[in-house]
Amino acid sequence: MGYTFDDVAVVMGTYNEEEAVATVVSDIEEVTDGRAEVICVDGSSDCTPDIAREHGATVVRQRPQGYGVAVREAVLTPDRPVVVTTDCDDTYPMEQLPAFLDAINEGYDVVSGDRLYHGAEAMPAFNRFGNAAFAALASILMGTRVHDTTTGMRAYRRELLHDIEWTENTGLSAELLIRPLMRDYRVRELPIAYRERAGETKLDPIEGGAAIAKSIVKVCLEERTGLR
Template sequence: MSQTDDPSAGRGDGDEGDGDTGETVVGGSVTPEGGPATDREPFTFEDVTVVMGTYNEEAAIGTVLADIERVTDGQAAVVCVDGSTDRTAEIARERGAQVIEQEPQGYGVAVRAALLAADRPVVVTTDCDDTYPMEQLPVFLEQINRGYDVVSGDRLYHGADAMPVLNRLGNHLFAAAASVLMGRRVHDTTTGMRAYRRAVIEAIEWTENTGLSAELLVRPAMRGYDVREQPIAYHERAGETKLDPLRGGAAIAASIVTVTLEERLRNL
C-alpha cells in the first residue's frame, strides 16, 4: 500500500516533513522518528472528549454518536452544545452524550462552548452531520501520542468528491490564502475534524464567529505548536446544510485575514 493510499499517512507536499512518512507539519518541529519528542504515558480513549455544536441534525446525530461509541469502545466522552428545535438533543442524551442547551447563536458560539466544556486531556472536534469518518479517531489519537499538539483532518487530499463544488473550490481558496498569509503551507483550513491537547485549547483566546473553523488551525500553527494535517475521507452529509455558502465564506475569509494579522503582530 502506498502512502497516498494509506489513511494513516500524512500529507507529503508541505514545506516541512518528517523523514519518509510523507506528513505535513504545519507548525513546530518533529524528531527523525516522525513526531515531536514525548516521554509520557500514551493517552487512551478514556482521556478523550469528542465535542460538537449541533443544530437540527436529528437525521445524523444518532449515527455519529453510535460510530464514536463503537470506535472508542464507549470510552470517549461526548459533549454536544445544542440549539436545536428538533429531536437532536433528545437523541444525543439517549446515546449518552452530555448536552448543553443554548439559544441558537451560530457555529462559532456553539463550537467554542463545546471546546471549553471538555475536561479530558485530549479534545476532538467533529461535525454532527455524518460527513467525517469516526474510524479515524484511533489514528488521530496515535498522532497526539506521537507528540503532536494538533491533528487536523485534511478532506481535500483525497478529492472530497462528496463536497459541493462551490464549497470545495472555496476551501482550496481559503487554504491558498492562509498559506500566503501564514508563510507556510496548509491544505484544509476549515475542516471540522481535529484533535487537540487540551492545553492548547486553554492557552488561546478563541473568537465566536463562523470563521472559528479556520482560526482553530491558524492560531496554533502560528504560535509554534506541533500541527499535523491528516488525510481523511469526506462523506455526503445527512440532512440539509444550515450554513449559507456565500455569507459563511465571507466570514471565513475575513477571519483568516484577521487572525493571521493578529498573530503576526503578536509575534513582533
C-alpha cells in the same frame, strides 16, 4: 504511557441534526468502545438533544448564536486531556479516531483532518473550490502551507484550547488551526475520507465564505502584529 480513549472527549455543536446525530454518536461509541466522552452543545428546535442523550451523549443547551459560539463552548467544556471536534452531519470518519489519537501520542498538539487530500468528491464543487481558496489564502498570509483550514474534525491537547483566546464565530474552524500554527505549536494535517452530509446545510456558501475569508485575514494579521 500514551493517552487512551479514556482520555478523549469528542465534542460538537449541534443544530437540528436529528437525521444524523444518532449515527454520529453511535459511531463514536463503537470506535472507542464507549470509553470516549461525547458532548453536544445544542441549540436545536427539533429532537436532536433528546436523541443525543438517548445514545449516551452529554448535552449542553445553548441559545443559537452561530457555529463558532457553539464549538467554542464545546471545546472548552471537557476536562479530558484530548479533545476531538467533529460535525454532527455524518460527513466525518469516526473510524479514523485511533489515527488522530496516535498522532497526539506522537507529540502533536493539533491533528487536523484534511478533507481535500482524497478529492472530497462528496463535497459540492463550489465548496471544494472555496475550501481550497481558504487554504491558499491562509498559507500565503502565514508563510506555512496548509491544505484544509475549515475542516470540522481535529484533535487538540486540552491545554492549548485554554491557553489561546478564541475570537471568531463563522471562521472559528480556521482560527483553531491558524493561531496554533503561528504560535509554533506542533500541528499535523491527516488525510481523511469525507462523506456526503445527512440533512441540510445551515451555512450560506456566499455569506459564510466571505465571513471565513475575513476571519482568516484578521487572525493572520493579529498573529503577525500581536495586535487585536
